[in-house]
Amino acid sequence: MELLEAIKTRRSIRKFKEEPVAKEVIQELIDTAIWAPSASNRQPWGFVVLTDKNYLKQLSDEAKAGWLAQMDSLPQMQQYRATMQNPDFNIFYNAPALIIIYGKKDSHWSKYDCSMLAQNLMLAAWEKGLGTCWIGFAHNVCDTPQFKAKHNVSEEYELVAPIILGYPETLPKGVVPRKEYPIFYWG
Secondary structure (H helix, E strand, O other), X not given: OOHHHHHHHOOEOOOEOOOOOOHXXXXXXXXXXXXXXXXXXXXXXXEEEEOOHHHHHHHHHHHHHHHHHHXXXXXXXXXXXXXXXXXXXXXXXXXXXXXXXEEEOOOOOHHHHHHHHHHHHHHHHXXXXXXXXXXXXXXXXXXXXXXXXXXXOOOOEEEEEEEEEEOEOOOOOOOOOOOOOOOOOOO
């Protein structure tokens, strides 16, 4: 697959086959993703990889409970109330793997650097026939001191991108048109 094709056709995938993703494939994706640029070449990233579907379901349930507990103070989350109340909804969409990207807090540009790494990871996965989706709902469980301690993540790191990974149940068709965008100045 050519790079331009990967960029234009990659989609967020939320339905996966039961097939696990081999450890070697995940390692190769991470090894490719780390070639992202970073400010002053700090390379401020670190990773947690989870592949236990029962544990991911438990984390999903914890995340949903957390969102529901603070729902009244988060107006932007009201649209997800019914989703979070649904016992069958899994925030990780039953994906066989979750790659969590953390960035060092002392690196001012860490979130940008790790976001570029995340894009590399998602494009490399797509090229290999794997689907991904950045799971914003996981932020309230994967950045807690308890979670970090359990998974050996130093407090010097903060969560940037929880990305699910797996073989898509179906492949999306075509290219989604882009919206018009402003160019504010060209001088």
